[in-house]
Amino acid sequence: MNNNQEIHAKFSNKLLHPRYWLTWFGVGVFYVLVLLPYPIIYQLGKCLGLIAKKCMSKRREVARQNLQLCFPDLSSNELEKLLHDNFISTGLAIFETGMAWFWSDKRLKKHARIMGDHYITEVQQTGQGVLLIGIHFLTLELGARILGMSHPGVGVYRPNDNPVLDYIQLKGRLKSNKYMLNRYNTKGMIRALKNGELVWYAPDHDYGRKNSVFAPFFAVDKAATTVGTSILVRLGKPAIIPFTPKREQKGQYLVTVSPPMVNFPLDDEIAAATFMNKAIEQEILTAREQYMWLHRRFKTRPLGEKPLYSKKTQKH
Template structure:
């Protein structure tokens, strides 16, 4: 699949080969599960998350270390409770992904709302493109679907190695996107922004040393941060709007849209990365237990500096 073109879901007969039957079975099970009432879905997600916390020990240690690095001012007991809640959200993410892919607009609207929708509308009325900062919350897949029902845009994604999952993922995401772009297709993103499109972009993970600089992120002074945001803002000249999809205690979902960020420092890559990380921090603090802490956010270190994870976790 080329990274230089718009990507749409395309069914081929190869997807029916026997090697993919187990994948189709798993997708079918997920589809049936998300037909159940939401309280049942939540209990299944909670149970799955707590079970996962006992089984994927390396990922648990990664999340625990991330919380310790980012929130050293919190007590160990508070961080452990946050870790437990985070694994519940991890289990829920499986079913929320199914909800995003398979629920109808009608059912979703019964459980969702958007706050700050007017910020997107105001920018779109001017014809300016929008770089929508989609931070890696465990609810991100569902949040993108919710927001996309009102504001379909251009999705940015990494193709899945399993072609069946990739097809289902694309088909689900295209319910709320006009088309998808490979995450390396920077030119395609810039073209879309110049046309006034809304482009989804997630700059909060550690993508390695290439095209990154080190900037503060919470209590970690040097976190590898992509300069991709600067490239897109400089060449596409969009408004920058972060959003946060949050699962509320009553089982509903609220997408919080932030006012456009102003005074982005285009002339300094480190200042720009620091600016963006600070904006991301503010979004994470809206629901820190629902953020993807299982990712090794600080795996890339400046030359000569010690790793921040143990060897067993660092090599995971």
């Protein structure tokens, strides 16, 4: 796949090769499950999360270490409660991804509401592009579909190694996007922003040492943070608008779009990373049990500094 092209979902007969039959079977079972009534989906997701907590010992330890690093003032009981709730949320996220990819607009609208999307409309009416900051909440996939029903944009993604899963992922995400771009296609993102498009972008993971600086993130004073935001803002000249998708009670999902960010430091990459991390922190605190704590957010350390994770989880 050419990393510099617009990506659309294209079915190929090669996807029907016997080596992929088991994958298709799994997709079919998953499809049937996510079409069940929401209360059943909720219970299935909750059970899956609790099973994952019990069986995924390394990921459980990663999440626990992340929470300890970010919130050192939590008591042992508070931390374990947050960890427990986070795994339930993780299990639900699997089914919410299916809801995002397979539910109809009509069904999804019954479970969703949006606040603040007029900020996007107002910016786009001027012809300016929008860099939509999609923080890695576990509901991110579903939130993007909800918002994309009224504000389709340009998605940024990492291709799946399994071509069947990659096709299903693309087909699902294109329900709320005009087209997709490989996450390494910076030129494509800049071009889309200059053309007034809305581009989804998630700068809150550890993407490695290359093109990163170290900036504070919660109680960790040196977290590897991408400089991609600075590059896109400096060259694409978009409005920067965060959005947060959260799971509410009774099967409702709220997508909150914030006002455009102001005073973004254009000339200092560390200041820009610190600025962005602070904004991300504020969003996470609104529903921290729904954030993706299973990711090794602090795996990259400044040269010469000791790892923050235990040996058991450093290479997971």
